[in-house]
Amino acid sequence: MLSGLSEWFWQERLWFPEGLGWADLEDRDGRVYAKAHDLWVALPIALVFLIVRQIFERTVATPLASLLGVKETVRLKVPHNSTLESYYCNITKSPTQTSIASLCKQTGYSERQVQRWFRRRRNQDRPSLLKKFREASWRFTFYLLAFIAGLAALIDKPWLYDLKEMWQGFPVLTLLPSQYWYYMIELGFYSSLLFSVASDVKRKDFKEQIVHHVATILLISFSWCVNYIRAGTLIMLVHDSSDYFLESAKMFNYAGWRNACNYIFIVFAAIFIITRLVIFPFWIIYCTWVYPVTIYEPFFGYYFFNGLLMTLQCLHIFWAVLIIRIAIRFLTNNEKVDDERSDKDETDESEEEGEEEDKKDMKKNGPVQNGHTVHNNNHRKTE
Template sequence: MFDTLYDCFWWDRIWLPVNLTWADLEDRDGRVYAKASHLYVTVPYALVFLLVRYTFERFIATPCAASLGIKERVHLRVTDNPILELHYLSHTRSPGQSAVDGLSKKSGLSGRQVERWFRRRRNQDRPGVLKKFREASWRFVFYLFTFFGGILALYDKEWFYDTRQVWTGFPKQSMLESQYWYYVLEMSFYGSLLFSITFDVKRKDFKEQIVHHLATLTLLSFSWCVNYIRIGTLVMLVHDSSDVLLESAKLFNYAKWERTCNALFVVFAIVFMVTRLIIFPFWLIHCTWVYPVEHYPPFFGYYFFNVMLVVLLLLHIFWAYLILRMVRKFLFGKVRPSRDYRFRPAWSVYPALPFSRDTNIPQV
């Protein structure tokens, strides 16, 4: 039964153009092709990333935060109360008036004391600026490394300048060592984020982050297995360019360098618009939608990949609307992104989805 399902899932007609089979992608004549088995290494690498991250945050990010005057805020710890703690963990962190009255009777405390207990309990769980700074520092360093690493891997490739070359000889395109490490590092990083999401700073889009990580790993794996590696690296590089600016804006936000933070956010907004709303649809989606049919008839994998990219484009348009609205507000003196509470929701709905990064805009 399992073998039948396996064979159906990997049926050639689903993932490969007509007249091609998986046998055609076996290593031969000096060519090495991407294989699903190559991705197994991302699991132990994800664990290595967690260790490297812990070391970086403790011995590099924390001293940097101290030099910028960022300290961990100590919140008053609540007194032990099993009744209130059980309600806090299993029901809600912000009980309504009727719930407060009920808890007051059960615990023997006044309604005001119950409300104060829940307020302090929420503050106790709220992550400090130091924790946010360390996480943003780690992501910034990784995104910066992958962005420049992507440039070094692609600058001398013909498809970096002429997207028609992406499909030349597809799918019989030999895998390059630089492409291998680009994909492995990206997927390992996303895997580490998935492993660490339970103890990272939890924002309002916690569930969306989980969906994002899983969707990203799925699409990266798909592009790897069907040898969409050239276009995959281009899409990742395009998204990297704005994410580096975003994480740097977070760092200056936590350090309370408001002018620098605001300036970086404006630059980020410009780069986002250019890369996500111009280059992405008019170069990359055009490349995946128009050029392939010049070489082979459309097939399921072709439609699947393009539909996913179009969905991502729609999300980009939505995020761009929110970003432009924020830029307009604080440029005209109505709001500063590092202060106003209205800045939070718009930044928090910017989770990077397939081929993007996990870059939730800073929440203060």
């Protein structure tokens, strides 16, 4: 059954123009072509990336964070309460007003105490600045090195300057060693991101990030199998060209270097818009969607490849809206650049007032029910 499914999936009429097929990609006369089984190399590379990342974050990113003055927010720990903890873990982290009233009856806490407990409990679960900084520094390092390596691999290639050259002789395009390693390393890196997504900082665009990683892995894998490698190298170079600016802006943001963060972000926004909203759709997608039909009849692989590119372009538009919104706010109001996708620590302007009321309640009524006293009444507002 599996062999039949595999035979159906790899039909030549699905992945190649009429008259061409897998036989055209057989190694001969010293010429080497991409093979589907080469992609398995990406798995051990992904594992190596995960290991190297742990070493990098401990030996490089953490000392760098200290050098740049990354400061952790002091977060008050909540007193243990099994009722509230069970509600927090099993029902919701943000109870409604009705639920808060019910929890007050069950715990003996005042409404203000329950609200503060949930606020502090949510803050405890949020990733620390150090964790965010280490993650950003790892991605900055990879994207910068990947962009430099990609540019070095393509600087002398004709299809970097004339995109139509990417189809010259297709699909009989000889595989170069630089293309092999560029592909395997990029595929290994994005695979490692997918493997580590559960432990990485979760942002509001978490689902979009998953879609992006999956679409990227599929795009790299598919373009490798059917020898769309020239187009693939250009797509990876375009994406790597702006990402390291974003990660460096995050690093300075976490370190509290406001001006550096703001101006690097503006540079990132400009490069992102040029590469993702101009070069990618009007140059690259044009040469994968419009130009090929002048050479051969459309086929399934043609639609599949361009469908993945359009998925990426939709994500580009989604992120561009967020980026432009932040950039406009900074340029018009000189506000601090913040990542709108990240959850921020919660604060309560009436915190000190509420703690004074808690003191009065304790003097009047004594300890609350269930054996819990009012804790942390003398803490400063540090959330």
